[in-house]
Amino acid sequence: MIKLNHLDYYRLPWNFTDNSISWLEPTAKCNLACDGCYRKNENSHKSLQAIKSDLDVFTSLRKCDGVSIAGGDPLTHPNVVDIVADVKSRGLKPILNTNGLALTKELLAELKKAGVYGFTFHIDSKQGRPGWKDKNEVELNELRYHYARMLADAKNISCSFNSTVYEDTMQYIPEMAKWAADHIDIVQVMVFILYRAVNNSTVDFYLGPQKIDMGDLVYNEEFTERTDIKAEEIVEILRGQDPDFDPCAYLNGSEKPDSFKWLLTGRLGTKGKIYGYMGPKSMEIIQAGHHMLFDRYLAYSEPNMTRKGKSMLFLSGFDKKLRKTFKKFFSNPVNLFKRLHYQSVMIIQPVDFLEDGRQNMCDGCPDITVWNGKLVWSCRMEEQLKYGYNIKSYPKGFNGN
Ligand code: SF4
Numbered sequence: 001m002i003k004l005n006h007l008d009y010y011r012l013p014w015n016f017t018d019n020s021i022s023w024l025e026p027t028a029k030c031n032l033a034c035d036g037c038y039r040k041n042e043n044s045h046k047s048l049q050a051i052k053s054d055l056d057v058f059t060s061l062r063k064c065d066g067v068s069i070a071g072g073d074p075l076t077h078p079n080v081v082d083i084v085a086d087v088k089s090r091g092l093k094p095i096l097n098t099n100g101l102a103l104t105k106e107l108l109a110e111l112k113k114a115g116v117y118g119f120t121f122h123i124d125s126k127q128g129r130p131g132w133k134d135k136n137e138v139e140l141n142e143l144r145y146h147y148a149r150m151l152a153d154a155k156n157i158s159c160s161f162n163s164t165v166y167e168d169t170m171q172y173i174p175e176m177a178k179w180a181a182d183h184i185d186i187v188q189v190m191v192f193i194l195y196r197a198v199n200n201s202t203v204d205f206y207l208g209p210q211k212i213d214m215g216d217l218v219y220n221e222e223f224t225e226r227t228d229i230k231a232e233e234i235v236e237i238l239r240g241q242d243p244d245f246d247p248c249a250y251l252n253g254s255e256k257p258d259s260f261k262w263l264l265t266g267r268l269g270t271k272g273k274i275y276g277y278m279g280p281k282s283m284e285i286i287q288a289g290h291h292m293l294f295d296r297y298l299a300y301s302e303p304n305m306t307r308k309g310k311s312m313l314f315l316s317g318f319d320k321k322l323r324k325t326f327k328k329f330f331s332n333p334v335n336l337f338k339r340l341h342y343q344s345v346m347i348i349q350p351v352d353f354l355e356d357g358r359q360n361m362c363d364g365c366p367d368i369t370v371w372n373g374k375l376v377w378s379c380r381m382e383e384q385l386k387y388g389y390n391i392k393s394y395p396k397g398f399n400g401n
Contacts, residue, residue, distance in 0.1 A: 002236045006258050010249040010280035013287055013297060014364040016375070020299035021095075021366040022064040023378045026051050026083050027072040032099050035126035036164045036195050038379050040218045045077050052086060054370040059090055061375060065290075066093035066117065066299035068367065070378070075102035081114045088115030093300055095120060095158070099127065100147050108154050118158030118300045120191070121147050125169060137163065137172035141179040144187075152186040158300045160189035165234065167195075167226040173234060174241040177345065182272045184341040188306050191346045194229045199353045203393040212391050217382045231260040231347040238265075238345075242274065246321065247347075249283045253360035259352065261362035265345040268309045268325050270338050276325025278342075282315040299366075301342070309340030350379055357394040 014020050027045045030037070046054075058064065067087045074080050075098050087094035095118045096111070103119075123129075123144055125137050132143060144161055151157045163169075163176065173192065180190040198214050205212040238245040248266050253259035266278030290298040316323040329335050352360040361377060369378040376384050383390050 001230065001233050002239070004232055004235065004247070004260065006250060006252060006260065008280070009247055010284045010287075012249050012251050012262065012264070012283075012364065013291070014251065014366055016364070016368070017061065018063045018297065019364065019366050019368070020064060020297040021066050021068055022058045022062055023068045023070055023367040023369040024051065024054055024058075024083075024087070025071055025369055025378065025381070026069060026074055026080070027077045029076045030071060030073040030099070031076055031101050032073070032127050032129060034099075034122070034124070034128075034164070036166075036197070038218065038382070039072060040382060041072070044072075045079075048079055048082060048086075051079075051083055053373075055086060055090060057370045057373055057375070062368070063296050064092065064299070064366075065294075065296045066095045068095050068097050068120065070097035073098050073102065075100075075107070081107075081110050084111055084116050085114040088117075093117035095160075095300060097122065097162070099123065099129070101129070103147070103150070105150070105154075108150060112154055112157065116157060117302065118160060118188075119147070119151060120160040120162055120189070122162040122164075123147075124163040126164065126166065137169050138175045138179075141176070144179070145183065148183055148186045152303070156302050156304050158188050158302055158306075159186060160191060160300070161187065162191045162193055165192045165194050165229060167229065170229065170233070170237060173237050177238055177241065180343065180345070181267070181269060181274050184267075184269050184274075184343045185271050185307070185339070186303070187343065188301065188303060189344045189346060191348060192234055193348045194231070194234070194350065195225055195227060196350045196352075197227050199227065199393075202355075202396055203353055203357045204396055204398060205391045205393050207387050207389060207391055212387070214391070217386065228352070229349075231263040231349045234347045235263070244277060246277050248278045248280050248321070249287075251366075252363050253352065254363040255354055255358045255360040256352075259349070259360055260347070261349050261360075262366070263347040263349070265347075267343050267345065268312065268329070268340055269343070270335075270340060275329040275340070277321050278312070278325075279319040279321030282312065282319040282322050285315055285318060306342040307339050309342045312342060313340070353393060355395070357398065359393055
């Protein structure tokens, strides 16, 4: 496996109180049952008042640019349009994280009117999706296209795709990344989330002095898949397709500074052709500049912005990688008249268990949510619900005495 040096990349400045995103959970109910889901599928819609209170907690404790309205599936909530309107009225970008199943053209029109900024569609082959059950990740590109087209037709709504990556689906990553490049005009973000589950084989779990059986937590699956796929392995796979593929920015692990938890690549291209990549300096200018102008770090950009890739090339003076992109793009004079699009490829490596038992979280977690008025990790919400705390882990057989 290749080894990337985190010091070569820009550390995204996102932190606990000043971040790009926050994570709102209006419901735990979902109309699918994906493998690898971190939430128990329950019929538990929050009231509008409770959702307002969660948003009040965010706005009083944390700056952010966008709010991921997640769950569960937020489209199952009967008041999803009001929730979007509430987020928008607070000057934040409402992003719906959904499997898309309940999205109709009519609902999309209502959500747009309420101010929806973007969608992140979670689509992968382990969702048991009606009509798509035996399809692989590449065959699912047809469904991805359906949603991307729907948003493009509704005009200027950001379109992202999430896909959980398992040992047996890693092989499809190059084709998925190529599909995203082929549709760079209507797909703004492609996210690969590496599958994780509770590790009972090397660690024991404790709440204070009490040993905890994690057996009934939803993410305590009997897994047969690898749960240790690293972000660098995905970069290596993507370099097999394009040797120039290179990230520009990252979030490190809370316990292991040289681990990549969010690894961001910015690429520029026309439909079907990638001309090059952003370097750390241009991402730094964008994040710092956005914060200076708008007092928050940038999360999502609307399609009207991402199609202005040519103007991003002005940052070439500060950025070696972007200079290379500039030269390649303008080496063909016909390109002067073409649109250059920006697209993000994000690799997310959730909780890892280290050899000494510590859980390596995303330092500067963007997916922080609210529970009982407190800010907590959304990926470990089930621990809060069952025990009221996050559970600590130690190497198996650890004796504190
Ligand atoms: S710490 Fe958990 S909730 Fe936060 S970004 Fe990482 S995986 Fe997501």
